[in-house]
Amino acid sequence: MIHPPNSFHLQRYPSTTNRSLKAWNASDEYMIDYLRSIQLPRTENLVIYNDHFGYLSLHLSDVEPSIVITKKSQEFAIRENAAKLSVDLKETQFKSPLESFDSEVNLAVIRLPKSMELFKHFLHQLSFSLTKDAIVVAGFMTRHFNKSMISIAEQYFEEAEQSLARKKSRLLIMKHPKKTITEFPVINNIPYTFPAGEQTEIKQYPGVFSSKRIDVATDLLIQHLNIQDDDMKILDLASGNGVIASAVQYQKPEATIHLMDDSVLAVESSKMNLRNGEVYFHTTPSLTDINEKNFDLIVSNPPFHFEHENTIEITLRLFNEVHAALKAAGRFVLVANTHLNYSTHLKRIFNSVHQIASSNKYEIIQAVK
Numbered sequence: 001m002i003h004p005p006n007s008f009h010l011q012r013y014p015s016t017t018n019r020s021l022k023a024w025n026a027s028d029e030y031m032i033d034y035l036r037s038i039q040l041p042r043t044e045n046l047v048i049y050n051d052h053f054g055y056l057s058l059h060l061s062d063v064e065p066s067i068v069i070t071k072k073s074q075e076f077a078i079r080e081n082a083a084k085l086s087v088d089l090k091e092t093q094f095k096s097p098l099e100s101f102d103s104e105v106n107l108a109v110i111r112l113p114k115s116m117e118l119f120k121h122f123l124h125q126l127s128f129s130l131t132k133d134a135i136v137v138a139g140f141m142t143r144h145f146n147k148s149m150i151s152i153a154e155q156y157f158e159e160a161e162q163s164l165a166r167k168k169s170r171l172l173i174m175k176h177p178k179k180t181i182t183e184f185p186v187i188n189n190i191p192y193t194f195p196a197g198e199q200t201e202i203k204q205y206p207g208v209f210s211s212k213r214i215d216v217a218t219d220l221l222i223q224h225l226n227i228q229d230d231d232m233k234i235l236d237l238a239s240g241n242g243v244i245a246s247a248v249q250y251q252k253p254e255a256t257i258h259l260m261d262d263s264v265l266a267v268e269s270s271k272m273n274l275r276n277g278e279v280y281f282h283t284t285p286s287l288t289d290i291n292e293k294n295f296d297l298i299v300s301n302p303p304f305h306f307e308h309e310n311t312i313e314i315t316l317r318l319f320n321e322v323h324a325a326l327k328a329a330g331r332f333v334l335v336a337n338t339h340l341n342y343s344t345h346l347k348r349i350f351n352s353v354h355q356i357a358s359s360n361k362y363e364i365i366q367a368v369k
């Protein structure tokens, strides 16, 4: 059975002091209502995508859905909410966005992601397992409508229709899947030249930060990377496709390099870009999970967009974690949009903070513990 909307009261993990940020939205409620209103196949084989804090997973828990995890923070939040509300979720229900499903799928629900490339990746992954009569429902807030969601849906389905709006949300209902033969997963190749002239192609899966080119701010940080003789243990925080860690590796191949990112597809992408050596990959939203301390240097192009939400809270928590993970007098070097004014926040945490370079829009800040 599918529980009626709002049968479970969920919390955000990590919690937030911003009271406007909620653990679910009207499109989640709409998706659950819609599934309750239609004639479901007798043996549902259901897949959930991009469930932020567990609203979909918990309301659909009785049918033991597969839950595709693109961000480790989502998995933590779903597990926390399930445990708190005494809902049993099995280990085998959690799936990677890169694996194929063991059995046929006749129903899927998607909280539409901000990245249309990621939406396409979800449909692509599903396309190999959907039954002829499968229904895929994507929920979104009307203000986040994007024309390309329709054209993407039409690449994979004969029928893609929008519902009426309800509480400023809509559903995109997809039926009659087309046969797909394209190779999965898609890998994007981004040409890049490191400062000393080495040319490479950075590889990444869909939905990973800056998919068409290396980000301008990232490039600025790489141009100003100054690794010192005693920088032997180095972390790329929020590492994305790993291009910054890769630049570190070019400058200092003998260093121990750690990469950490919340996104599963980002970390899996970076594994294709780093060369052999002492390199460690961590998929997690928090430095406290990786159990590593005494870094000589931490470099970062830190996150400040979280899907459609802009909040500095997570970034500030990461700054505090960076301080705890550095050795005494260790350095944190980051790039940021100047308007974010990160120096003010960093000065409250670090001993000395100064700008080491800037362009018209971005600055590179060094904070010393």
Ligand SMILES: C[S@@+](CC[C@H](N)C(=O)[O-])C[C@H]1O[C@@H](n2cnc3c(N)ncnc32)[C@H](O)[C@@H]1O
Residues within 6 Å of the ligand: 209, 210, 215, 218, 237, 238, 239, 240, 241, 242, 243, 244, 260, 261, 262, 263, 266, 284, 285, 286, 300, 301, 302, 303, 304, 314
């Ligand atoms: C601005 S991008 C930088 C990516 C990469 N370093 C680059 O320069 O191309 C920020 C990255 O932060 C990641 N991210 C978001 N929240 C995070 C968190 N709590 N912990 C670690 N990484 C996070 C995102 O997945 C994204 O890859």
